[in-house]
Amino acid sequence: MKPINIHCCSWNVGDEGPPAEDLSPFLGVQAEPYPDVIFVGLQEVVRSEDWYDALKTVLAPLDFVLIKVRNCWAIWIYAFVQRDLLPATNNIESELTAFGYAGIMGNKGACSIRMEVCGVNMACVSAHFTAHCENFGDRLNDYMDIIKRQNFRDPDVNVILDHDYVFWMGDLNFRSEGIDKDGAERLIKVKRFDSLLEYDQLLRAMKEDLIFQDFLEGPIRFPPTFKFDKGTNIYDTSKKNRVPSYTDRILYMAHNDFALDHNVQLNSMGRRTPQKKRKHPVRGGPTEQDPTTLSQSLLAEHPDLRLLVYDWLPQYLSSDHKPVYARFEALVPNSWFALPIRFLPSLKDVQPRNRDLDFLYTLMDPPPLSSMDYTGKTIRNIDSSSLLCKYRPSRKHRHQRMRSKRRSLSANNLRTVATEPTNVAQANAISGTVDTILKTVCGPSALLEVPGPIGSITSLCDLSLYPPAAFEVHSWDRIGIFPSNFYDFTKDDLSTVYASTSSLSSAELVSYMEMVSSTPANSGTHKIPAVLFNSPLMKGKIEAAVLTGCPTSKAQLIYFSKRKNCPQGYSSLIQLEDLDAEEL
Numbered sequence: 188m189k190p191i192n193i194h195c196c197s198w199n200v201g202d203e204g205p206p207a208e209d210l211s212p213f214l215g216v217q218a219e220p221y222p223d224v225i226f227v228g229l230q231e232v233v234r235s236e237d238w239y240d241a242l243k244t245v246l247a248p249l250d251f252v253l254i255k256v257r258n259c260w261a262i263w264i265y266a267f268v269q270r271d272l273l274p275a276t277n278n279i280e281s282e283l284t285a286f287g288y289a290g291i292m293g294n295k296g297a298c299s300i301r302m303e304v305c306g307v308n309m310a311c312v313s314a315h316f317t318a319h320c321e322n323f324g325d326r327l328n329d330y331m332d333i334i335k336r337q338n339f340r341d342p343d344v345n346v347i348l349d350h351d352y353v354f355w356m357g358d359l360n361f362r363s364e365g366i367d368k369d370g371a372e373r374l375i376k377v378k379r380f381d382s383l384l385e386y387d388q389l390l391r392a393m394k395e396d397l398i399f400q401d402f403l404e405g406p407i408r409f410p411p412t413f414k415f416d417k418g419t420n421i422y423d424t425s426k427k428n429r430v431p432s433y434t435d436r437i438l439y440m441a442h443n444d445f446a447l448d449h450n451v452q453l454n455s456m457g458r459r460t461p462q463k464k465r466k467h468p469v470r471g472g473p474t475e476q477d478p479t480t481l482s483q484s485l486l487a488e489h490p491d492l493r494l495l496v497y498d499w500l501p502q503y504l505s506s507d508h509k510p511v512y513a514r515f516e517a518l519v520p521n522s523w524f525a526l527p528i529r530f531l532p533s534l535k536d537v538q539p540r541n542r543d544l545d546f547l548y549t550l551m552d553p554p555p556l557s558s559m560d561y562t563g564k565t566i567r568n569i570d571s572s573s574l575l576c577k578y579r580p581s582r583k584h585r586h587q588r589m590r591s592k593r594r595s596l597s598a599n600n601l602r603t604v605a606t607e608p609t610n611v612a613q614a615n616a617i618s619g620t621v622d623t624i625l626k627t628v629c630g631p632s633a634l635l636e637v638p639g640p641i642g643s644i645t646s647l648c649d650l651s652l653y654p655p656a657a658f659e660v661h662s663w664d665r666i667g668i669f670p671s672n673f674y675d676f677t678k679d680d681l682s683t684v685y686a687s688t689s690s691l692s693s694a695e696l697v698s699y700m701e702m703v704s705s706t707p708a709n710s711g712t713h714k715i716p717a718v719l720f721n722s723p724l725m726k727g728k729i730e731a732a733v734l735t736g737c738p739t740s741k742a743q744l745i746y747f748s749k750r751k752n753c754p755q756g757y758s759s760l761i762q763l764e765d766l767d768a769e770e771l
Contacts (some may be wrong), residue, residue, distance in 0.1 A: 251349025
């Protein structure tokens with residue numbers, strides 16, 4: 188397993204706009220290596236567009252893409268990933284819970300984003316709990332309300348606490364209780380933070396298992412983040428005389444509990460099935476087993492989350508709170524299932540701007556396995572594996588051990604139908620026949636070669652992975668074309684067309700395959716993965732007028748699913764050029 192780097196940062200901005208100070212330290216990008224994933228939580232936001240622009244100014248030039256943003260009134264959460272990780276990011280969702288005035292207004296509450304990155308599912312919550320020291324019980328209820336009300340459509344996990352990795356950040360409003368302001372400031376002055384934390388409401392509650400039962404928090408070696416006179420590093424001098432408190436926190440959880448009830452459902456083919464509708468979340472209590480007693484084999488297969496740093500940022504002066512941040516290293520599997528939509532590479536090296544762009548794509552069911560090239564952090568698709576995955580028997584995997592108590596789902600009763608091969612040798616024979624036919628039709632270069640230490644296609648396909656639920660095409664699915672440096676899925680498209688309802692006819696398919704076979708064998712650009720010929724090739728068109736308006740020399744097609752509400756496929760970059768009549 189390989190690690191990815193995750194940066195979480197939270198700030199109650201106190202109804203202020205973006206600060207004059209550089210936001211790079213807050214976002215964790217002041218120096219390389221940059222994080223792979225960034226979660227940003229903001230509370231008490233009143234100028235959201237200004238904050239959007241400020242985040243974009245810092246992150247867009249560094250090739251980060253905003254994949255999701257959600258707010259609950261003044262509570263915001265943003266999720267960014269590096270552009271290279273987009274093909275490995277799936278099942279992006281968001282939720283919110285409001286429990287402010289009258290129990291429904293959003294001045295207090297939480298919003299969350301969940302997604303799957305490189306086969307690992309993670310969720311991040313940005314929360315703002317009830318204020319004031321005496322409202323300790325209300326804050327406990329705030330936490331439970333969020334846990335109970337927020338649930339997702341993912342077939343594996345539909346509640347926050349069932350994710351492999353959970354990050355919970357925000358202004359949780361737990362106060363220093365049992366000490367006065369002068370006493371707290373004396374401890375702060377001599378950096379006796381451990382002594383001050385003995386009065387912290389949150390740590391007391393966690394010790395008594397009243398809240399965040401399965402969560403951890405890093406060592407706190409910094410002063411309280413609240414309350415300051417705005418524009419200074421001086422604690423509250425107003426008549427309220429607030430006691431300095433650690434209101435702003437980041438907690439995290441990695442699953443080490445294999446005894447929870449989870450909602451993964453498998454059909455007779457060993458494939459995961461989608462949730463037809465959202466269900467009221469149900470979760471058992473925390474495990475009674477000491478994680479240190481778990482077998483080494485289970486721990487070895489279990490995703491691991493390591494805290495690298497947890498600190499505050501006192502240089503930001505605009506708010507009465509100071510921001511906090513945490514950096515994590517999270518393990519991800521060596522391989523995972525790719526996105527289901529695959530765009531065929533163009534047979535032309537250059538797309539004229541004054542000509543319509545004709546493109547082809549297909550649905551891969553099940554999709555192939557992907558792997559990360561960690562030298563250059565690029566995604567490689569192991570295309571032929573999806574052929575084999577259709578023929579192999581399903582076997583136990585960590586999805587079953589980690590996410591389900593249904594021990595009856597053993598290898599025997601999850602076998603595929605009797606007409607399918609039951610061993611790797613038969614699967615190899617079938618795969619070899621398919622490959623031979625395709626090489627004959629398309630030429631030796633038609634199949635994607637996978638170099639490096641990944642291993643053979645056969646050995647990879649024999650991994651005990653549960654293929655994802657079949658992708659459901661919707662009539663409102665759409666395909667957008669974007670400049671190559673796009674930042675925001677929702678705002679940066681040049682144009683959008685509905686997903687095609689027409690596929691290549693038999694004659695068109697023959698013509699296309701003849702064109703492929705006539706492509707120079709040594710042209711890596713024109714390799715057509717074999718798996719693409721398992722499904723109908725759908726065709727679409729982007730008008731030339733759209734290409735003319737593209738501000739960059741390259742463009743990219745992205746398939747958006749209506750049901751999943753997130754991308755399900757990316758094309759390779761399309762080179763655009765202005766060609767005169769003679770060159771055409």
